[in-house]
Amino acid sequence: MTRLQDTPAEAAFRERLRAWLEANTPSIGKHDVDALKAWQRTLHEAGWLGLTWPAEYGGQGLGFREQAIFNEEAARARIPPSINNIGLMIAGPALIAVGSEAHKKRYLPKILSAQEIWCQGFSEPNAGSDLAALQTRAVDDGDDYVITGQKIWTSNSLIADYIWLLVRTDPDAPRHKGITALVVDMKSPGVTVKPLRQITGEAEFGEVFFDEVRVPKANRVGAENDGWIIGMKTFTRERANISVALSVRLQQQFDRLLDTVRDRDVPLDPQQARDVAQAYVDSECLTLTCERMADRLFGFESSVVKVAWAEMNQRLQRIGLSTLGPDAPLLSAGGFDQVDDTTATFGTEALAEDDESYAKSWQFGYLRARANSIEGGTSEILRSVIAERVLGLPRK
Amino acid sequence: MDFSLNEEQVLLRDSAREFLGQEWPSAELRRMLDAADGAVAAGALWSKMSDLGWPGLLVSEDYDGLGLGMFDLAVLMEETGAALIPGTLHASGLLAASALEALADEDSCQKYLPDIAEGKLKATVGIYEPGSGWTPMMLAPEAGAAVTKRYVPDAAGADLILFVNRTGGNGAQIAIAHESQAEDLNSIDVTRSLCQVTCPADKLEVLGEGTIADVQAVIDRATIGLSAELIGGSARVLDMTVEYVKNRKQFGRAVGTFQAVQHKAADMLIGIEKGRTGVYYAAAVADERPDDLARAASVAKATANQTAVSVGELGIQLHGGLGFTWEQDLHLYLKRAKAAEFTYGDTRWHLDRIAHGLGLS
Numbered sequence: 001m002t003r004l005q006d007t008p009a010e011a012a013f014r015e016r017l018r019a020w021l022e023a024n025t026p027s028i029g030k031h032d033v034d035a036l037k038a039w040q041r042t043l044h045e046a047g048w049l050g051l052t053w054p055a056e057y058g059g060q061g062l063g064f065r066e067q068a069i070f071n072e073e074a075a076r077a078r079i080p081p082s083i084n085n086i087g088l089m090i091a092g093p094a095l096i097a098v099g100s101e102a103h104k105k106r107y108l109p110k111i112l113s114a115q116e117i118w119c120q121g122f123s124e125p126n127a128g129s130d131l132a133a134l135q136t137r138a139v140d141d142g143d144d145y146v147i148t149g150q151k152i153w154t155s156n157s158l159i160a161d162y163i164w165l166l167v168r169t170d171p172d173a174p175r176h177k178g179i180t181a182l183v184v185d186m187k188s189p190g191v192t193v194k195p196l197r198q199i200t201g202e203a204e205f206g207e208v209f210f211d212e213v214r215v216p217k218a219n220r221v222g223a224e225n226d227g228w229i230i231g232m233k234t235f236t237r238e239r240a241n242i243s244v245a246l247s248v249r250l251q252q253q254f255d256r257l258l259d260t261v262r263d264r265d266v267p268l269d270p271q272q273a274r275d276v277a278q279a280y281v282d283s284e285c286l287t288l289t290c291e292r293m294a295d296r297l298f299g300f301e302s303s304v305v306k307v308a309w310a311e312m313n314q315r316l317q318r319i320g321l322s323t324l325g326p327d328a329p330l331l332s333a334g335g336f337d338q339v340d341d342t343t344a345t346f347g348t349e350a351l352a353e354d355d356e357s358y359a360k361s362w363q364f365g366y367l368r369a370r371a372n373s374i375e376g377g378t379s380e381i382l383r384s385v386i387a388e389r390v391l392g393l394p395r396k
Numbered sequence: 397m398d399f400s401l402n403e404e405q406v407l408l409r410d411s412a413r414e415f416l417g418q419e420w421p422s423a424e425l426r427r428m429l430d431a432a433d434g435a436v437a438a439g440a441l442w443s444k445m446s447d448l449g450w451p452g453l454l455v456s457e458d459y460d461g462l463g464l465g466m467f468d469l470a471v472l473m474e475e476t477g478a479a480l481i482p483g484t485l486h487a488s489g490l491l492a493a494s495a496l497e498a499l500a501d502e503d504s505c506q507k508y509l510p511d512i513a514e515g516k517l518k519a520t521v522g523i524y525e526p527g528s529g530w531t532p533m534m535l536a537p538e539a540g541a542a543v544t545k546r547y548v549p550d551a552a553g554a555d556l557i558l559f560v561n562r563t564g565g566n567g568a569q570i571a572i573a574h575e576s577q578a579e580d581l582n583s584i585d586v587t588r589s590l591c592q593v594t595c596p597a598d599k600l601e602v603l604g605e606g607t608i609a610d611v612q613a614v615i616d617r618a619t620i621g622l623s624a625e626l627i628g629g630s631a632r633v634l635d636m637t638v639e640y641v642k643n644r645k646q647f648g649r650a651v652g653t654f655q656a657v658q659h660k661a662a663d664m665l666i667g668i669e670k671g672r673t674g675v676y677y678a679a680a681v682a683d684e685r686p687d688d689l690a691r692a693a694s695v696a697k698a699t700a701n702q703t704a705v706s707v708g709e710l711g712i713q714l715h716g717g718l719g720f721t722w723e724q725d726l727h728l729y730l731k732r733a734k735a736a737e738f739t740y741g742d743t744r745w746h747l748d749r750i751a752h753g754l755g756l757s
Contacts, residue, residue, distance in 0.1 A: 003398045003467065003680040068397075261756060270748070273757045277750035281674075281698050289673040292399040308666050380655075386665055387658030391638050396653045 006069070014069050020046060021077035028080040033159055036083035040114035043079075049088070050112045053096060057108035064294045075251035082245075086156050087111035087118035089241035091164040094234040098181075098222050107162070107183065119160035120238075121151035121184075121208055122231065128153075129381045131166075132175045132228065136210060138167035138182070145169070145182065145220075147190075147213040155375075157193045157206040160186050164234070166227050179227035183219045190214075200367045235377065239302035242376055243290050246309045250283040253313065253365070257320050260362070264323065275319045282312045300389035303382040310372035310379055317369040320362040331363060399676050405471045411448075412472055416479035419444055422725055425480055429586055435553070438482045445481075446515025451489040456497065459509035466617060466682035470624040470675050477625030478632035480728055483550035483588040484518055490621045491549065491614070492519035495560055496603070498610045499570035504603035508556065519556040522548040522573065522593050523615065530741040532611040535562035539597040543573070547739060551578040551591035559593075559600060566608045571600040585735035587728055613686065616693035619740040620678045623693075623700035626736055627671045629729045630704050633711040634664045636726065640715055651714075660714055664707045671696075671703035691753050694746035701743045704733035 006014055024042065028035045043049050044058070051067045053059020060066070082088060092111045095103055110116040127134040136149025147167055157163070163184045170178030186193070190213035195203030222230050261268060261276060268276065286308055293301055321328050373379040387393045401409065420441055428437040445451065453469055455461020469490065476485060493512055496505055496519075511517035522545025528534040543559060551557055557573045573595035583590040638661060641652035651657050678696035681688050708730030712719035719726050737743065751757045 002684055004684045258754065268751075268756055270757065273751035274744065274747040276756055277747040277754065278698070280750055280754060281695050281747070282670075284677070284695055285670045285674050285699055288397060288399075288677050289669055291397050292673050292676065293669065304666055304669050307662070308670060380659070383659040383662035384655060386662035387652070391634075391661055391665060392642070393638065393652035393658055393661060394642060394650045396649070 010065055010069060013066055014073060017048065017070060017073050018076070020048070021073055021079065025077045025079050030081055033083065036080060037114040037117075039080055040083055044112045044114070050092070050108075053092065053108065053112070057096070057104050058112045059108070068291055068294070071245070072251070075249075075255075078252060078255075083159075084111060084114045084117050085245075086120050086160075086164075087116070087162075089245060090120050090234060090238045091118040091162070093237040093241060094164065094230070095221070097233050097237065098230050100221070102218075103183065103221060116161040117156060117159050118162050118164060119154050119156040119186075119208075120234075121154055121157075121163045121165040122234075123153045124150060125152050129378055131231065132179070134166055134168060134179065136165075136167045137171070138169050138180060138215070140169070141214075143217055144214045145180075145217060147182075147184070147210045147215055149210050151208040151210075153196070153205050153375075154193075154208050155205045157186075157208050158195055158203065162186060163208065166231050169227075170225050173225065176228045178225055179231065180224050181221040181227040181230040182215055183221060184213065184215050188213050188215065199370065200364055236298055236300065236302055238376055239306045239382075240297035243297055243302055243305040243309065246286070246290065246305070246313075250287055250309070250313065250316075253316055253320075254279060254283045257316060257323070260320060260323055266325075268323070272319075272323065275322075279312075279316045279319055282315070286312055300385055303377070303385045304390065306376060307373075307379050307382045307386070310369075313372050314369045317362065317366040321366045324362060329363070331361065397677070397680070399673070399680075401471060405468060408468060409471050409475060412475040413478075415444075415448065416475055416481070420479045420481055425587065425725070425728070428482065438484070438553070441481065442484055442515060442518070445485060449513075450485060451515040452493075452513025453489060455489075455493050455509050455513040459497075459505055459513060461493070461509065461513040466620055466679040467676065469621055470679040473621050473624035474628030474631070474672075474675075477628030477732075480587050480629065480725070480732060484553065486588075486618070486621060486625070487520035487550040487554065488512055488515075488518045491521045491618045492556070492558055494614045494617045495521045495558060495570055498614050499560065499568065499606040500604035508603075512556075517556055518550070518554050519558060520548055520550050520554040521558045521560055521570075521614075522546075522551070523560045523611065524548075530615065530739075530745060532560075532562065532568065532608045532615065533566075535568075537562050537564040539600070542594050542596050543600065544592060544594045545573075546590075546592045547581070548578070548591045548593045550589055551593050552580060552589055557593060557595075558603075559595060560611055560614070561600075562608065562611075563605065567605065568608050568611045569602050569605045571602045574599040574601060583735050585728075585731045587732060588735065590735070613689055615740055616689045617682055619693045619697045620675065620682055622736050622740060623671070623678070623696040624675045626700040626704035626733060627668060627675050629732055630664070630668050630671065630707040633707050633726060633729045634661070634668060637661060637664065637711045637714050640718075644716075657714055660710050664710050667703035667706055671699045674699035691750060694741075694749050697741060698743050698746040698750070701733075701737045701746075705730070705737055708733045 026039055028039060047060060048070060050059035051062045051070055055061040088111060092108055095107055111118060122131060124134050124136060138145035138147050163186055165182045165184050166179055167182060168178050169180040190211040192209040193206050195206045197203050257276060257279060290305055388395050424437050428434040449462050452461035453464050457463040496509055512519050524530060524546050525535055526544060526546060545559055557576050559571050559573045561569050563569050576593050576595035578591040578593045581590045581592055641657050642650055644651045674696040678692040681692035711726050715726060718724055
């Protein structure tokens with residue numbers, strides 16, 4: 001048995017993919033929404049997206065190994081960021097798990113083709129880590145729900161066509177039991193989106209306001225008041241998919257770190273060289289841990305790799321910035337000029353077009369990475385999840 | 397990359413866990429450490445492990461071994477590390493078996509390896525010399541009147557002490573150190589002895605020759621085995637800690653309900669999962685892609701060092717005052733981790749080697 005080598009079928013898949021990526025990978029600025037949509041569509045049409053999704057909804061019906069190979073090759077080819085990452089990594093997988101047949105047929109193909117961009121409306125101003133405190137109301141009105149409330153930290157909300165939403169349908173039930181999951185058209189009357197400017201200066205996420213928005217009951221996912229369980233399933237998928245996608249990001253970031261280091265006029269001192277070696281060790285171990293734990297990542301163990309990834313990427317960005325020495329604070333000394341995929345970022349109001357080089361810099365990467373231990377579950381919450389759900393420690 | 401254990405490996409792991417649970421519980425370990433007849437306990441364990449074929453796990457079938465690979469050994473050594481068995485299996489079944497197969501001539505392999513595989517002959521290997529560090533190119537190219545090796549594992553109880561020496565340039569040799577003097581160096585790890593061994597140069601019986609690269613590969617294989625032992629030990633420390641904080645009550649509730657405790661336990665698991673990946677990866681590389689052995693072994697050891705020391709420290713912390721007592725086994729795991737951290741290259745040594753391989757220095 002071989003552990004390191006692809007099977008003949010895997011090797012053929014890899015070879016075909018590598019050749020395709022070499023011939024087709026474009027260079028796209030991270031704020032060029034139309035070009036990024038077109039790129040995703042190209043990827044999809046060539047059969048490289050939704051690898052693990054069922055074929056009847058536009059997926060490829062393949063296994064995790066093919067997805068892992070895609071991640072490796074995508075990293076190698078330095079493909080542009082994924083514009084519909086919320087749809088591909090969160091909403092789509094959640095719909096596959098809990099959506100009705102009609103929902104899957106309706107939404108999944110257009111997630112893959114980037115015809116419809118998705119965002120996720122879970123957090124609220126008073127319901128962050130304590131998600132069950134959410135207050136956005138959905139009032140039953142005939143064939144519709146009427147929704148009023150506010151979501152916050154909603155990534156991609158500025159460009160999204162649909163929002164994967166948790167609302168409160170029964171304010172009198174125990175708080176975990178009155179929540180319902182809905183799919184809401186962002187163009188519905190009464191939906192307003194406001195960008196939120198981040199510490200990086202740009203507005204990747206925003207606030208979404210709902211003012212008596214009518215949503216057909218047909219858009220409900222699962223039963224009424226079953227939304228908490230659905231939300232939890234969404235989370236484990238979100239963390240699992242983030243974990244899988246990190247293989248791509250980590251390898252790319254580490255390669256860029258090496259590029260930066262090799263471009264320096266002055267060699268690294270021994271401790272800096274050790275820091276870079278440590279980043280190599282960490283990124284290798286973490287990428288491979290995602291593969292090793294693949295069959296456990298759809299459970300609570302996804303938190304193990306999510307926490308590790310957040311801290312590792314933060315360390316890597318810190319190291320990248322420190323290799324610039326006293327130039328570290330200078331935007332003119334950005335460090336690398338490849339397209340950065342720390343995350344796909346849109347909503348360019350706050351970030352001028354000519355700041356593109358900043359968006360590709362170690363300064364940007366360092367600042368953006370501060371969110372890694374907050375987004376998708378704070379590292380504090382996830383450590384408690386690991387302790388209670390994986391190690392079986394008692395809850396308070 | 398396929399990390400799944402095959403049927404034989406699952407069987408090996410489960411049977412080893414059961415066997416060691418019966419034959420080497422804490423009480424037996426303590427008998428070895430504390431009692432006048434301590435060596436008897438270790439000897440009894442060795443003879444039973446030999447019956448299972450463990451000393452010959454890596455030895456090729458040509459020499460009556462099981463002919464298994466480093467991945468199989470890593471699976472076993474996670475269990476032996478969890479049980480804190482003494483150093484004979486590591487010294488004889490891994491280090492000496494690898495060194496002989498890599499460096500000794502055919503006749504010597506025929507002569508010694510079957511007995512090592514059977515457990516009849518307990519062998520060990522001295523490599524490190526004062527001043528060489530764990531870098532074999534730094535071994536003295538010419539022997540003086542006597543050759544001294546440090547940090548030789550399990551030398552006191554060994555029937556066969558082998559020296560790996562540099563012979564100038566990239567040349568290396570393996571030799572039996574006859575009439576050698578072993579002095580126990582009193583390692584902090586009381587479960588596993590380290591000796592300084594001195595042998596008159598004219599009492600070295602050369603068994604074969606090879607290159608410094610061969611020597612490095614022997615050390616790298618031993619490094620992966622040691623890393624597996626460290627990760628197995630760390631997993632056991634976490635098990636003990638989880639059990640303790642679930643049951644220990646303060647302020648009217650289990651201390652495991654406190655976030656400050658929970659988050660440290662979570663960090664222990666994160667380190668162990670990462671470390672286990674490093675070990676399995678390096679073991680697979682040793683079996684299938686030996687050209688990449690050096691970097692993979694360094695990934696495994698750098699990670700295992702960090703995990704084992706940190707888990708060992710946190711385990712004591714989360715046991716409170718009890719964790720600081722001699723009576724609890726936790727200190728034995730931390731001491732194993734601390735001693736192993738500096739064996740076959742410390743974290744800095746391995747990071748430097750990776751940095752060098754990446755062209756950074």
